[in-house]
Amino acid sequence: MTQNSAHEEGAGPGGGPVATALDAGEQDGGGAPPTHAAGPRRRARRRSPRKHRVLRWSATTLALLILGTAGAGYLYYQHLSDNIEKGERNSGDSKAHKTEPNAAGQTPLNILLIGSDSRASDANVALGGGKDTRDNPPLGDVQMLIHLSADRKSAAVVSVPRDTRVDIPACTDPKTGEKFPATNTIINASLGRGGAGCTLATWENLTGVYIDHWMTIDFAGVVSMADAIGGVEVCVNQNVDDRPKPGREGGSGLYMTKGPHKVKGKQALQWLRTRHAWGSDPLRARAQHMYMNSMIRTLKDQNVFTDTGRLMDLADAATKSLSVSEEIGTPKRLYDLGMQLKTVPTDRITMTTLPTVQDHQNRNHLLPDGDDAEKMWAMLRDDVPFDKKGTSKPSDKKPAEKVSNDPAAPDDKIGVLVQNATRSESLGVVNGRANTVSQALVQQGFARAAADTSGSYAEERTLVRYPSAELEGDAQRVAKSLGIPLSSVKRSTDVSGVTVVVGADWREGTTYPKQSKPQAGDLPESSDALNGAEDSDKCMDVYEPYRW
Incomplete structure (x- = not known):
């Protein structure tokens, strides 16, 4: 729009x-x-x-x-x-590129929502406890990516559980200048290693999806927005008391009886923070999705747009509650963004959780679940609707691949470096891939092809990168020889020559495998999908030790 x-x-x-x-x-x-x-x-x-x-689905999006x-x-x-508090959009090392426009000139919109556990204020300490951890780096305990389709007719939300172990890139804190080296740990630590811009970079590397904006909200902000909204209905199937137990510290303090309840203020925060009483981090994401969907229905029933005075109060609470990436840090830009979000019908919103498996290094942590996780990321990258209600129209199709006008040099004159980027936390690394692919290129006549022996990398998708316009034709020639689509040929200042990055999607063979295109609604069963308008009768089951 x-x-x-x-x-x-x-x-x-x-x-x-x-x-x-x-x-x-x-x-x-x-x-x-x-x-x-x-x-x-x-x-x-x-x-x-x-x-x-x-579309009214969370405190931040509201x-x-x-x-x-x-x-x-x-x-x-x-x-x-x-x-409005603003911050740098990207403060980490990421290589994601914006999606090319479709034939109608439309591009998807991706927004990362982050719930911070910061205790940096008296209000947050009072709500979150932990006075002795007030000066600790904040953790991004709630992380959700909102994907708004290019045609603005559907939206997908993907949550990544906070204890999912991922690669966090090198980041620089934009406020202090402190530099953090790349590391491999649970994703909620990214917020304390360079702010929301580092979390954004982590997501871009994890998914291969370019993320346009981030928005964060802390404990006090959630309470403020929940009060301004006037309450949201939630439901439990059993009496719940999310309290500390022997051998299990923490607990949100959520205490309620079986059945539906309208929560606001501190109790809304408790609902969103509860984890032990649901039984797992992925189930906490489900409870958060239920809350967000219920908020959609609540506000729709209230007809809040007919009450100007109340809207002003809500706007005041919202802007005080949010921090946003600097490029959307004015009311007008947020307004324009909101006008795009509001076009999506509630029954075309699909909320999901990243498929995960138990981490073999730590049973309390998770890892992305290989093929199922990659399938979800591919759907986001290719702008495939998460629901089955979308239809393919000519205007939705991708434009034809653009062939460079720059002529390629003779094959034996093109320098090519091949990197092994097959490393994946759930699938491991395929040793020798760079050497295998570089030798295949040599046999095809690319005499100057060589393997990068400096180590292994992690990249979800195979890419061909080139540093400057005069090498675009060479890069496309190399890609064509290996069967790599031209849409995967990207200009990048991170390389000094044509570089083939063999990703986790190409784990064997010397010709890039043809990728099957996911269909609308073809989500993995483990994604725990919820429709924005069809879960009004759903309640959370309470893990037995937390029932009363």
Whole structure:
């Protein structure tokens, strides 16, 4: 959706004037907006039920939907702007590239949502405990990727359990300049190794998906937003008491009886933080997904867009609760983002959890589950809907691969370095792959092909990288000889010449295997998929030791 179309559509009372005020606040850089934007000129027309199908799924995403409707005028714009805390989008070493536009010129949108356990304020200490850990680096205990399809007709949410062991790249803290070397540990540690930008880089390397923005919220922010919303209904199948037990420290403090309950404030936070009482980290993700889906239905039933005063309160709470990546760090940009998110019907939202297996190094940790995990990442990279309701249209198809105008040098004159990047935590590394593929190239006439002997790497997909435009033709020639699609030929400043990166998707043979394209809705059973509009009667089972 373009900015113009978002503004034309509006989002509630005073939709047109709000957009004008937001434009004025950003473009004038402090000048007063036109007089007509300082207050409402006319009552907005009531929107049809069809237009009330608005995407409202979490405290952070709710903020995006509210900003465009909460009021008008420069002073209010400036107030919201002052509330927003911003940070660097990417503070780590990642090589993900933006998805190429489809034939209609549309691209997907990916937003990383992070729930921080920071105790850096009195409010967070009071809610999260741990006064003795107040100065510890924050942990990203909740991490979800929202994928908005290129046509803006469907959305997917993928949670990665906090104890999943992954490769965290080298990162630099943008606030302090402290440098952190690459490491292999559980994913929630990434937030304390360079902030949200390091978590984003970790996700990009894990998934191969370019992530456009991040948003974070802490304990106090969750409570503030839950209070502003007015409560969300959740349900348990048994009485629950998530308390410390012998040999098991911690616990969220969640205490409730069997059946449905409307939670807000601290109790909403307890629901979202509960893990032991559900029995596992993946089941905690399911409880969070249920909460988010319930919030969609709650706000839809409330018709909150008819109450301007309440919307202003919600917008104020939302902007105070959030930190966002700097490129979306103004009310107008958040408004434009919200207008794109609101186009997705609730029954086209699919929430999932990354398929995992137990970590062989630590039974309390998890690893991505090989083929099932890669299948989900491939669906995101290729913008395949997670539900079965999408249909393939000509405008959704990928454009034809673009062949370089730069002619390739003779095969025996092209220098090629081959790297073994088959290393995977769940599948291990295939030794000798760089040598095998480089020798295959030599036999085809690429006399200057050689294996990189400096070690093994980790890359989900096989790529051919080149450093500058004059080598694009050479890189495409090498890719063609190995059967690698031209869409996997990428320009990169991280290489000094044509480099074949043999990824985890090419573990044997000398010709790149033809990749089967996943179909809409073809999710692994272990993804624990929930539809945004079809789980209203679902309740969480309580792990027996935490029942009463």
